[in-house]
Amino acid sequence: MTQQQPRPLPSFLNPNDPGPWAVFLEQIERVRPYLGELEPLVHTLTRAERALIVSIPLRRDDGTIEHFEGFRVQHSLARGPAKGGVRYHQDVTLSEVMALSAWMSIKTAVVGIPYGGGKGGIRIDPRNYSKAEIERLTRGYMDAIYDIVGVDRDVPGPDVNTNGQTMAWMLDAFSKRAGGMHPGIVTGKPIALGGSLGRVEATGRGVFTITCCAARDYNVQIEGAKIAIQGFGNVGSVAATLLAQRGAKIVAVQDHTGSIHDPNGLDIPALVKHVAQTGGVHNAPNTKTIDDHDFWATPCDILIPAALEGQIHEGNAGKIQAKIIVEGANGPTRPEADDILRANGIRVVPDVLANAGGVTVSYFEWVQNRARYYWSEEEVYERLDKIMHAAYTAVSATAKEHDVTMRTAAFITACRRLIEAQQTLGIGGI
Secondary structure: OOOOOOOOOOOOOOOOOOOHHHHHHHHHHHHHHHOHHHHHHHHHHOOOOEEEEEEEEEEOOOOOEEEEEEEEEEEEOOOOOEEEEEEEEOOOOHHHHHHHHHHHHHHHHHHOOOOEEEEEEEEOOHHHOOHHHHHHHHHHHHHHHHHHOEOOOEEEEEOOOOOHHHHHHHHHHHHHHHOOOOHHHOOOOOHHHOOOOOHHHHHHHHHHHHHHHHHHHOOOOOOOOEEEEEOOOHHHHHHHHHHHHOOOEEEEEEEOOEEEEOOOOOOHHHHHHHHHHHOOOOOOOOOEEEOHHHHOOOOOOEEEEOOOOOOEOOOOHHHOOOOEEEOOOOOOEOHHHHHHHHHOOOEEEOHHHHOOHHHHHHHHHHHHHHHOOOOOHHHHHHHHHHHHHHHHHHHHHHHHHHOOOHHHHHHHHHHHHHHHHHHHHOHHHO
16 A cells, blocks of 8 residues: 555644644654554544534624634544534634544544544633523524534534533524434533433543542552642542542642642532632632642642643643643643653553543433433443443553553554544545
8 A cells, every 4th residue: 555645734724833733643643653554544643524614693792793713623433423522712723623623533432432533612702701692602603513513423512611501502503403302412411401410520530530540550549649630620620529539638729710739638528619609719718829830840649630731841841740640631731741751750641541531421421312211320430430441451551562651552542443444434445
C-alpha cells in the first residue's frame, strides 16, 4: 500500500496558532511508531469527517438581535454515531471543538463503547444572558445542526455551562421537527425525560474509580492520601466527595474564583455547600487562600485537574509535586508538559481514560432510551465500574508492554480500534 502524506492542518485553521487541534495531532504523531501495519492509515485520524459552522440569531429580552457562532464537529463515525457534549463558553473556537471531538473518538474507543467522536459549542458567555435567552439560543442551535444529528448519527450531551435543562430544550426542538419524541437524540437529560440514574455523577465517579486503580498500581494508599483538585464543578466535586469518603485528604482546591488550601484536609461537604451558595470556592470558611500559581506546587500524592484544557504547561509542570496526575478535564496537559512530568517521575492517567465515565453512562442512557427499559442506580454504577476497571487494566498492560506512558498506551489502543474499523468498512477505498 502506498502511504499517503498527511495534511495535518485544515486550510481554515491558522497554521501559526492552530490551538488544541495541534495538541491532538502531536499526540497522534507520538503513537505512529507503535501501530505496526496500521501506521500507513494513521492520517485518517488527522481529519474530522465533518465540521459545521453555524450562525445563530438571538432575539434578546429587550428586543435587540445578536448573532452567535456555533459549531458541531464529527471526527469519526466508523465505530458508531458521533458522541460528544455541547459547551457554551466565550472562548470556544473551531480548533477547540475539533480537538474535543477527536478526543471523544479516542475516549469511546478506549473504553470500548460503540460510538464515534463528536463535539459542539457556542461562543457565548452565558452569565450575561437570561434563562429565556439561553433557551432561545439552544433551540436555534438545534435547528441549525438538525440535518447532521440523530439517534443513529450524532448524539449531543451536556458539557461546560450546559446541563440537563439544556438537553431538554434540544430534545424538544429536535422532536418537534422530527414529528415524534426521540429521547435518544441527546443524553444527560432529566430523569423525567428518559435520563439515566447516575448520569450527573458519572464523570466524577469514573475519575474516582480510575484514581483508586492508579493509586493501587503505584503503591499509594487512598486512605490518608493528600489530593489536590483543580475545578470544583460536577466532576471535581463528585470525585472529591467520593475520595474523602474513602479517607483521602483533599488538601487544595482551585476554581475560577481562586485557590484554597488546608494541609489537614478540607471539609468537602461544607465546601460543596459553600460553592452551591456562592458559585465558587473563594472565601470558603476555615480555609486558607493561596495564590493560583502556588496551587500547582501544593505537596500532594495525587493531582486531579478537572477544569479546562491546557492547564498544565511548560510554565508550571516543573512545580508539580504529585506522584500521580489523574486528568478529570479534557486535554488539561500540553505535550511539552507531558515530557516534563515523565522526566520528573510523575505518572499521568490521561483524560481519554480517566474521565470516560461520563460518556460511558451516556451510552447506558442511549441504550435505555432505545430499549425503553431503565436500570437502577446500582445497576448503572456496577456496569460503569466494570467498564472503567477493564479499560484501565487494558491500557496499563499496553503501557507496560511498550514501555510508554499511559497516554500513549491509551492512544495506541484507541487508534488501533479506530483504524481497524475504518479499514474493515473500506471507507473511501481504504
